[in-house]
Amino acid sequence: MLQNKIQDVFNEPGCSKNQSKSDKERKKGCTKALQPGGAAGGCAFDGAKIALQPITDVAHLVHGPIACEGNSWDNRGSKSSGSQLYRTGFTTDINELDVVYGGEKHLFKSIKEVIDKYDPPAVFVYQTCVPAMIGDDIEAVCKAASQKFAKPIIPVNAPGFVGAKNLGNKLAGEALLDYVIGTEEPEYSTPYDINIIGEYNLSGELWQVKPLLDHLGIRVTCCISGDAKYHDVAQSHRARANMMVCSKSMINIARKMEERYQIPFFEGSFYGISDTTESLREITRLLIQQGAPAELHDRTEALIAQEEARAWQRIAEYTHRLRGKRVLLFTGGVKSWSVVSALQEGGMEVVGTSVKKSTKEDKEKIKEIMGQDAHMIDDLTPREMYKMFQEARADVLLSGGRSQFAALKNKMPWVDINQERHHAYNGYEGMVNLVKQIDLALYNPMWPLLRKPAPWDMREAQT
Amino acid sequence: MSTVIQSRKACTVNPLKMSQPIGGALAFMGIADCMPMLHGSQGCTAFGLVLFQRHFNEGIPMQTTAMSEVATVMGGLDNIGSAILNIQQRTKPAIIGICSTGVTETKGDDVDGYLKNFRATHPELDRLALVYVSTPDFKDAFQDGWAKAVESMVKGLAEPSSARREGSVNFLVGSHLTAADIEELREISESFGLEATILPDISGSMDGHIPDDFTPNTLGGTPVEAIRRMGEAELTIALGEQMRPGAEALMAKTGQPYVLFDRITGIEATDQLLDCLSQLSGQPVPGKYRRQRSQVIDAMLDSHFFFGGKKIAIGAEPDLLWNIGSWFSEMGAIITAAVTTTHSPLLEQMPCEEVLIGDLEDLEARSAGCDLLITHSHGRQAAARLNIAFLRMGLPIFDQLGAAHRLSLGYRGARDLTFEIGNLLMAQEEENRPDSWPLPTEDHDAHAPFAFG
Numbered sequence: 071m072l073q074n075k076i077q078d079v080f081n082e083p084g085c086s087k088n089q090s091k092s093d094k095e096r097k098k099g100c101t102k103a104l105q106p107g108g109a110a111g112g113c114a115f116d117g118a119k120i121a122l123q124p125i126t127d128v129a130h131l132v133h134g135p136i137a138c139e140g141n142s143w144d145n146r147g148s149k150s151s152g153s154q155l156y157r158t159g160f161t162t163d164i165n166e167l168d169v170v171y172g173g174e175k176h177l178f179k180s181i182k183e184v185i186d187k188y189d190p191p192a193v194f195v196y197q198t199c200v201p202a203m204i205g206d207d208i209e210a211v212c213k214a215a216s217q218k219f220a221k222p223i224i225p226v227n228a229p230g231f232v233g234a235k236n237l238g239n240k241l242a243g244e245a246l247l248d249y250v251i252g253t254e255e256p257e258y259s260t261p262y263d264i265n266i267i268g269e270y271n272l273s274g275e276l277w278q279v280k281p282l283l284d285h286l287g288i289r290v291t292c293c294i295s296g297d298a299k300y301h302d303v304a305q306s307h308r309a310r311a312n313m314m315v316c317s318k319s320m321i322n323i324a325r326k327m328e329e330r331y332q333i334p335f336f337e338g339s340f341y342g343i344s345d346t347t348e349s350l351r352e353i354t355r356l357l358i359q360q361g362a363p364a365e366l367h368d369r370t371e372a373l374i375a376q377e378e379a380r381a382w383q384r385i386a387e388y389t390h391r392l393r394g395k396r397v398l399l400f401t402g403g404v405k406s407w408s409v410v411s412a413l414q415e416g417g418m419e420v421v422g423t424s425v426k427k428s429t430k431e432d433k434e435k436i437k438e439i440m441g442q443d444a445h446m447i448d449d450l451t452p453r454e455m456y457k458m459f460q461e462a463r464a465d466v467l468l469s470g471g472r473s474q475f476a477a478l479k480n481k482m483p484w485v486d487i488n489q490e491r492h493h494a495y496n497g498y499e500g501m502v503n504l505v506k507q508i509d510l511a512l513y514n515p516m517w518p519l520l521r522k523p524a525p526w527d528m529r530e531a532q533t
Numbered sequence: 534m535s536t537v538i539q540s541r542k543a544c545t546v547n548p549l550k551m552s553q554p555i556g557g558a559l560a561f562m563g564i565a566d567c568m569p570m571l572h573g574s575q576g577c578t579a580f581g582l583v584l585f586q587r588h589f590n591e592g593i594p595m596q597t598t599a600m601s602e603v604a605t606v607m608g609g610l611d612n613i614g615s616a617i618l619n620i621q622q623r624t625k626p627a628i629i630g631i632c633s634t635g636v637t638e639t640k641g642d643d644v645d646g647y648l649k650n651f652r653a654t655h656p657e658l659d660r661l662a663l664v665y666v667s668t669p670d671f672k673d674a675f676q677d678g679w680a681k682a683v684e685s686m687v688k689g690l691a692e693p694s695s696a697r698r699e700g701s702v703n704f705l706v707g708s709h710l711t712a713a714d715i716e717e718l719r720e721i722s723e724s725f726g727l728e729a730t731i732l733p734d735i736s737g738s739m740d741g742h743i744p745d746d747f748t749p750n751t752l753g754g755t756p757v758e759a760i761r762r763m764g765e766a767e768l769t770i771a772l773g774e775q776m777r778p779g780a781e782a783l784m785a786k787t788g789q790p791y792v793l794f795d796r797i798t799g800i801e802a803t804d805q806l807l808d809c810l811s812q813l814s815g816q817p818v819p820g821k822y823r824r825q826r827s828q829v830i831d832a833m834l835d836s837h838f839f840f841g842g843k844k845i846a847i848g849a850e851p852d853l854l855w856n857i858g859s860w861f862s863e864m865g866a867i868i869t870a871a872v873t874t875t876h877s878p879l880l881e882q883m884p885c886e887e888v889l890i891g892d893l894e895d896l897e898a899r900s901a902g903c904d905l906l907i908t909h910s911h912g913r914q915a916a917a918r919l920n921i922a923f924l925r926m927g928l929p930i931f932d933q934l935g936a937a938h939r940l941s942l943g944y945r946g947a948r949d950l951t952f953e954i955g956n957l958l959m960a961q962e963e964e965n966r967p968d969s970w971p972l973p974t975e976d977h978d979a980h981a982p983f984a985f986g
Contacts, residue, residue: 104599107616113576135635135670137552141580163545165671180544199574199636230576231602456747475592
């Protein structure tokens with residue numbers, strides 16, 4: 071069952087990276103074999119949890135030993151405008167007896183307790199390695215519980231050891247497609263309804279874009295999955311258009327919704343000014359194509375003109391300070407081109423960008439933006455990155471939390487652009503904010519103080 | 534004395550507990566030039582890595598045998614071997630500390646056997662120390678993983694010695710000590726002229742300092758060579774009940790006596806430690822500690838007004854719970870809720886009615902009406918819902934800075950903690966108002982209030 075699902079996900083025709091592979095390669099799947107003693111990344115369960123946890127009003131119940139939930143719960147910056155239930159950690163915390171006798175009953179009782187105490191509109195049940203090994207059939211338990219409690223109990227079958235985070239994202243998408251999307255009908259729909267797929271509302275980023283859409287009268291019926299509510303996801307199949315963000319992590323949702331419900335989709339981004347503009351235009355174009363009044367076009371253009379001008383005006387305050395500053399961009403590769411163009415808009419020079427997870431298309435786009443001699447980094451060891459900053463070959467590092475110390479321990483500035491970050495960087499507002507944060511990091515007066523050796527070290531160096 | 538009960542819920546809600554393997558991994562992080570590794574799926578390591586990184590604000594050396602589904606079913610022999618070779622080639626550590634996980638324990642991997650096999654086929658790596666500890670996720674808790682890792686290191690590395698080095702002392706320290714606590718401990722023992730080997734020593738690796746150069750392994754900690762020579766010390770001092778098996782193992786191996794102090798905070802606890810060091814070294818207690826002792830007494834005099842009768846709810850691992858709970862009790866506060874993660878002989882001695890092995894949902898339910906809630910950062914939601922003062926203690930602390938530098942050991946630790954918590958409690962004191970002292974309603978409801986005119 072799960073193996074079929076995984077093969078199906080690997081065969082994703084909507085994925086350009088996948089399409090460029092031979093049949094044999096495709097069968098092997100997207101994930102490189104992980105190297106013992108040299109791997110560093112989340113597992114499939116982690117990926118599934120990242121993708122679905124932002125659904126705010128459901129209970130996310132992890133079936134496994136304490137490690138899977140106990141070591142990681144409530145650790146991501148996805149924000150909610152309402153329910154906080156998604157930040158509650160639920161786990162069966164299975165013990166030795168469960169391992170010996172099976173954990174299905176324990177899981178069933180846990181579902182009951184969750185419903186009795188918290189009464190969520192649905193419970194998402196996540197499979198993990200140990201119960202998968204001992205043969206706990208979470209699909210069967212969820213089915214029985216759904217019937218017994220008359221509530222959707224959604225199995226998310228992505229145990230950690232089947233692959234890496236990205237695979238988990240896609241298996242989470244499959245769970246939504248199989249058990250949630252299209253299971254309820256909305257009270258009404260409008261010609262201005264869209265879904266945004268693959269946006270997790272980290273630091274509330276969605277709310278930097280939503281006012282733009284609100285202003286145009288465009289309704290985000292569902293964001294999958296940032297700040298989403300269960301019923302919105304269940305009813306999302308009545309939207310007129312889908313926007314897919316965050317690279318390919320949930321391409322299967324967008325493509326299968328097109329296949330099943332004839333909802334056209336495009337791939338866009340809200341990182342950077344030109345990308346935001348492009349995405350607004352594309353949303354408008356698709357909605358008009360689907361029957362929305364054509365006047366939406368002019369209103370969109372008017373808003374773009376106004377908001378772009380306002381953003382540029384605010385960025386102009388920084389460009390003279392940031393011009394020529396060398397940025398190393400290390401994002402894991404997802405959509406790095408859209409951030410590259412954003413940084414260039416701010417006057418900075420991108421001295422290198424990671425493309426580890428980028429698609430061929432992404433790489434072409436980077437070349438387009440950065441020129442033929444674009445410095446694309448496939449993989450940079452921590453040691454190499456440390457050396458880069460030790461030798462001051464870049465002025466500032468933009469990266470996720472894990473690589474921050476390559477810059478910071480060399481007394482060089484770092485700006486957090488990963489999922490635990492505190493700042494929001496979406497849309498026109500976000501770009502202004504990113505530029506501001508880079509400026510704050512670069513020009514903090516403490517840097518020269520930190521780099522100056524202690525007086526005795528200076529004296530010793532002279533003698 | 535208290536009754537220890539175990540939560541009977543099927544579903545754990547808002548876990549207090551973290552898993553054994555990462556407790557073991559953190560103990561290995563207190564060894565110099567070490568690469569801790571979990572034998573499990575790569576996610577097992579990734580979760581631990583992110584957790585420690587956010588707690589310490591440091592890069593975390595931690596590897597994985599990256600067990601896939603197929604490898605798990607077939608057994609991890611190949612993965613263990615290639616992981617060691619790979620780490621050796623890339624980071625050249627002095628020691629690799631290996632912790633098993635739920636996945637590999639469910640399969641029943643014989644890692645000791647694998648390592649024997651590896652040693653036999655790779656004599657060229659004889660100098661690389663390998664320590665393995667069995668830490669299934671589905672048993673016990675973080676503190677147990679730490680304790681077992683220390684015990685394994687003692688068993689695997691410490692060597693018996695006929696000679697005792699005068700003025701040499703071993704400390705085995707529990708997971709409830711911060712980098713600052715260990716730093717203080719070292720300073721105290723040095724001021725008696727003692728040479729201390731502290732195992733594990735996260736103050737060398739996780740204290741947040743700027744290394745001279747890049748290393749993918751731990752930035753400091755107990756040198757492997759120092760662990761080997763622990764048998765030469767005159768005495769082993771274990772801090773925390775969790776260190777008893779480690780101390781017993783060391784005694785069994787080297788014949789060395791040990792003493793165990795189950796507390797690190799408070800006047801009496803510090804007296805005992807200093808007195809022990811004074812007798813061992815034959816040195817008088819230095820003047821600065823006599824001065825600090827009187828500062829603690831003064832701090833208690835100044836602040837006991839705010840502690841007396843206050844209701845405290847604590848969620849912490851057994852040794853931390855015992856240490857801080859006993860201290861609160863000494864200060865006149867009342868422990869009204871105590872929740873912990875795993876068994877310990879100390880739980881029954883806790884100065885409260887009941888200790889529950891449970892989760893933060895249980896703690897929240899027992900904390901209503903308390904004056905102060907103490908647990909790790911995950912308690913912040915509960916404290917906000919209950920609208921009570923919240924003190925972060927334990928691990929992880931990811932929403933405040935400087936977790937490694939919170940000091941509670943010794944006189945200075947007790948003094949600063951007294952002030953910090955005293956201030957929190959003082960801020961809770963309610964101002965008296967005109968309606969602060971209403972008459973009991975039921976007696977007077979029968980009579981209408983007197984009305985003028």
